Amino acid sequence: MTIIYEETADDGPPIPEQRITVRVNGRKVVAEVEPRLLLAHFLRYTMRLTGTHTGCDTTNCGACTVLVDGRAIKSCTMFAVMADGHEVTTVEGLASPSELHPLQEGFKEKHGLQCGFCTPGMMMAAKALLDRNPDPTEEDVRWALSGNLCRCTGYQNIVKSVLWAADKLRAESGQAEEAS
Amino acid sequence: MYPSRFRYQAARSAEQAVRLLHEGGEDAKVLAGGQSLIPMMKLRFASPELLVDINAIPGLDYHRVDPDGSIHVGALCRHADLEHSDLLPGHQPTMTAAAPLIADPLVRNRGTLVGSLCHADPQGDWASVVLALGGSIVAQGPAGQRTIPLREFVLGPFENALAHDEIAVEAVIPAPRGAPAGGYLKLERRVGDFATAGVAVALETDGSQVIRAGIALTGVGGSTIEATEAEQVLTGRPLTAETIAEAGRLAAAAAQPKSDHRGSATYKRHIVSTFVVRILSRIDWTQERAA
Ligand SMILES: Cc1cc2nc3c(=O)[nH]c(=O)nc-3n(C[C@H](O)[C@H](O)[C@H](O)COP(=O)(O)OP(=O)(O)OC[C@H]3O[C@@H](n4cnc5c(N)ncnc54)[C@H](O)[C@@H]3O)c2cc1C
Ligand code: FES
Ligand code: FES
Numbered sequence: 001m002t003i004i005y006e007e008t009a010d011d012g013p014p015i016p017e018q019r020i021t022v023r024v025n026g027r028k029v030v031a032e033v034e035p036r037l038l039l040a041h042f043l044r045y046t047m048r049l050t051g052t053h054t055g056c057d058t059t060n061c062g063a064c065t066v067l068v069d070g071r072a073i074k075s076c077t078m079f080a081v082m083a084d085g086h087e088v089t090t091v092e093g094l095a096s097p098s099e100l101h102p103l104q105e106g107f108k109e110k111h112g113l114q115c116g117f118c119t120p121g122m123m124m125a126a127k128a129l130l131d132r133n134p135d136p137t138e139e140d141v142r143w144a145l146s147g148n149l150c151r152c153t154g155y156q157n158i159v160k161s162v163l164w165a166a167d168k169l170r171a172e173s174g175q176a177e178e179a180s
Numbered sequence: 181m182y183p184s185r186f187r188y189q190a191a192r193s194a195e196q197a198v199r200l201l202h203e204g205g206e207d208a209k210v211l212a213g214g215q216s217l218i219p220m221m222k223l224r225f226a227s228p229e230l231l232v233d234i235n236a237i238p239g240l241d242y243h244r245v246d247p248d249g250s251i252h253v254g255a256l257c258r259h260a261d262l263e264h265s266d267l268l269p270g271h272q273p274t275m276t277a278a279a280p281l282i283a284d285p286l287v288r289n290r291g292t293l294v295g296s297l298c299h300a301d302p303q304g305d306w307a308s309v310v311l312a313l314g315g316s317i318v319a320q321g322p323a324g325q326r327t328i329p330l331r332e333f334v335l336g337p338f339e340n341a342l343a344h345d346e347i348a349v350e351a352v353i354p355a356p357r358g359a360p361a362g363g364y365l366k367l368e369r370r371v372g373d374f375a376t377a378g379v380a381v382a383l384e385t386d387g388s389q390v391i392r393a394g395i396a397l398t399g400v401g402g403s404t405i406e407a408t409e410a411e412q413v414l415t416g417r418p419l420t421a422e423t424i425a426e427a428g429r430l431a432a433a434a435a436q437p438k439s440d441h442r443g444s445a446t447y448k449r450h451i452v453s454t455f456v457v458r459i460l461s462r463i464d465w466t467q468e469r470a471a
Contacts, residue, residue, distance in 0.1 A: 010184055011185055012184045015185045015186065015187055035185070035188035036183045038182060041182070057222070058219060058222075059287065062284070062286055065286060072285070072289060073286055074290075077215060078290070079214070081188050082214070082233060125285070144285055145285075146284055146371040147283075147284030147285045147286040
């Protein structure tokens with residue numbers, strides 16, 4: 001499909017593209033990719049899902065965090081071919097057409113972002129935490145986000161945003177249980 | 181950044197992975213969690229011609245404690261699986277202490293213990309832990325399986341004893357003969373940094389004395405260091421303030437740290453001794469004895 005990498009002197013001989021089938025935000029996607037295509041670049045350039053940011057590009061910052069089969073990982077450090085047959089969730093997969101996800105609301109309510117660069121990664125790491133642990137302590141949140149760097153906020157409000165979202169999600173699931 | 185081109189094959193069984201490696205020759209490489217290999221490929225420090233991805237091999241993501249007490253960690257068991265393990269706490273204190281200290285939560289979701297041992301980074305935490313515990317690697321090649329003690333497996337920085345057509349299928353920690361005690365301490369400048377210095381201590385006690393002692397050091401030499409003299413001073417005796425202090429001194433003497441951006445050699449040596457003493461002093465000797 002799209003070859004997006006510029007040719008450099010030591011790239012080696014051309015390699016046939018490989019067909020992958022990936023479920024991205026619930027949608028089944030079939031694509032032909034170079035084996036060396038990074039998942040982050042597949043999402044951003046092939047899928048045009050530019051919510052996943054690449055910051056450091058050296059596996060340090062977590063801006064590129066997405067969920068693969070529910071686990072938060074750094075998409076700059078995985079090849080798209082490795083996602084073949086798997087389920088990828090990006091920040092675009094959080095909101096429904098009509099409503100923000102409680103995490104997004106939380107970041108809005110509690111001023112969890114300034115420049116917003118780290119925010120998609122923060123939200124995805126937080127999503128993985130809340131899926132596993134709906135009632136985290138502040139310490140749990142700090143621990144779960146410790147692989148995600150933010151240059152702006154000093155983290156305080158990010159932690160508050162995630163705790164806000166946890167409260168809201170628990171309240172919602174409580175209501176759902178009462179209703180059923 | 182992106183790597184140079186490579187061919188990619190996802191193996192569906194260990195046998196298939198071995199066959200692909202065999203056919204691929206010297207320029208083929210195993211891809212496990214990719215948390216060391218992919219960064220190196222992006223920097224073009226590594227340019228394999230073929231990657232054999234083992235992630236789709238079923239049944240390798242286990243870690244288990246066998247009835248005899250030995251611990252088995254499959255090649256696809258991630259650092260995070262060990263961090264959140266229900267099996268290890270109360271059973272293997274050194275591994276339990278180390279798991280949450282590897283890299284950061286995102287890297288721990290992909291990276292594997294076995295991959296870390298194969299990578300043989302002198303800064304790798306698991307190599308110290310597994311060395312202190314007297315563990316080994318089970319390798320599978322065209323001729324079948326063989327077991328390689330970690331001491332012989334790590335040949336030097338980034339060098340292991342696998343043939344080009346062998347994969348590591350699991351790491352094994354032998355059954356303890358006594359009650360396991362110990363821990364892992366790591367000084368890091370921030371989450372996700374490699375160790376300024378790390379210390380693994382793995383003891384086995386029979387209630388009155390130490391019957392086996394393993395001590396290994398991370399990040400204070402060209403390779404993982406086993407502090408043999410410190411181990412010897414603890415073995416066959418009760419744990420006392422004197423033996424603890426002596427073990428700390430001998431471990432620091434075994435370290436070969438270099439001054440760098442993480443700290444001076446003197447400082448790192450001091451950390452080693454402090455960590456050895458701290459881990460050993462925290463062992464609840466009376467409770468071990470009662471158990
Ligand atoms: C930001 C960051 C911080 C980190 N911090 C730490 C840290 O603090 N402490 C620490 O110990 N590590 C750290 N790491 C490294 C991390 O633990 C890696 O997960 C680990 O070193 C390699 O495991 P892997 O499964 O990702 O292996 P890969 O990257 O897939 O492979 C590494 C090497 O081992 C070989 N290999 C892997 N598995 C096998 C196998 N089963 N058989 C044969 N060969 C195999 C590969 O061919 C390759 O040469 C860090 C990594 C990053 C990116
Ligand atoms: S861009 Fe992936 S970790 Fe920074
Ligand atoms: S809001 Fe700017 S990096 Fe986090």
